[in-house]
Amino acid sequence: MRSKLLLESTAAKVAKSVALSLTIGILTGSGVRAQPNPSVPEPSVPTVTPAPSLDVPPSGNNPPKPLDNQSKSIKVDTVSGAAETALVEYLAAKNVKFYGAYWCDHCHKQKALFGATAAAKLTYIECAADGENSQRKLCKQNNIKMFPTWEIDGRYYPGTKDLKELAKMSGYQGSTDFKYQK
Structure with a gap:
C-alpha cells in the first residue's frame, strides 16, 4: 500500500513538472512545436505590404531599384508571353484595377509576373x-x-496573386500557360 501511495505521489509530481514546463514554454515561446505534416497543404497566405501612410515608403523596405534610378514608378524587365498579354487584355476589358506603390516590393514582383x-x-x-x-x-x-x-468586379483582394489565381478570380477562360510563377 505504501509503495502504491509513493508511486501515485511521484506520478503527480512528474505531471505537475511537465505541466509547469509546458506552461513556461508556451509563455516564453519555447514550448513544444507541432511538426509539419507533408500530406496537409500549407494554407495560402497573401503577401502584402501594409500601407500605414500613403505619403512615404516604409523605412527598411528595399524594393528593386527603378532602371533609371530616378523614376518613381515600377519598372519591369521580365518578358511577357502570349498568355500574359491575353490575360492583361481581358483584365483591362473587365476594368480590373491593380493598386500599388512604386516602393512596394510585392508590387514589383506582381508586375514582373506579367512581363x-x-x-x-x-x-x-x-x-x-x-x-x-x-x-x-x-x-x-x-x-x-x-x-x-x-x-475585381467591385471587390478588393489584397496580396500578390499568381497569374493562374488572377485568371480564376476574374473569370478568364483563355490560356494559362504563363511564363512565371509566384
Missing part, C-alpha cells in the same frame, strides 16, 4: 503620394490599406 509588355497594359493605380501619376485620393476613397490590392 514588361503586359504589365504596361495593366490598369495600375499608383497610391504613393510622390509616385509617378499618383492617384492617392482614389486609393484613400477605396480604403486601400495594403499593396498590392486588386479590384
